[in-house]
Amino acid sequence: MRKFIVLLCGILFSMSIAAGTLEVIDLKCEKVNTGGGFHPHPKSPALTPTVYINENTVSFGSELEGFELQILDEDGVVVYSTIISAGTSLVVLPSTLSGDYEIRFVTDDYYYYGFITL
Numbered sequence: 001m002r003k004f005i006v007l008l009c010g011i012l013f014s015m016s017i018a019a020g021t022l023e024v025i026d027l028k029c030e031k032v033n034t035g036g037g038f039h040p041h042p043k044s045p046a047l048t049p050t051v052y053i054n055e056n057t058v059s060f061g062s063e064l065e066g067f068e069l070q071i072l073d074e075d076g077v078v079v080y081s082t083i084i085s086a087g088t089s090l091v092v093l094p095s096t097l098s099g100d101y102e103i104r105f106v107t108d109d110y111y112y113y114g115f116i117t118l
Helices: 002-019
Strands: 023-025 028-031 051-054 057-059 068-072 078-083 090-092 100-106 110-117
Touching: 023 110, 051 110
Parallel strands: none
Antiparallel strands: 023 051, 028 110, 051 057, 057 090, 068 078, 068 100, 100 110
16 A cells, blocks of 8 residues: 555656646754753754645655645744655645745644745
């Protein structure tokens, strides 16, 4: 079943690229402010993951398993969130979201963020 889902995602990516609707989300990385302890050599991820959006579908690689996907409005309020479970490579955002948002992929130590328009 997992191989089928991966194959299906690959086919969808190919179709989206051919149609010209697949967009890369430009992500940046920030350290989560834990507020405690001295860390002389803070570590951050070496590579920023590649994340795509096609209308209201966000797709990504397995390196984001376990992260929380958050959508924030212009006031910084989380209007949607979900945990990315193992084997998940895409999330369909609610069709009720419309406008400009910040997208975040959050873990305990750091988060990736970018901006999307739905």
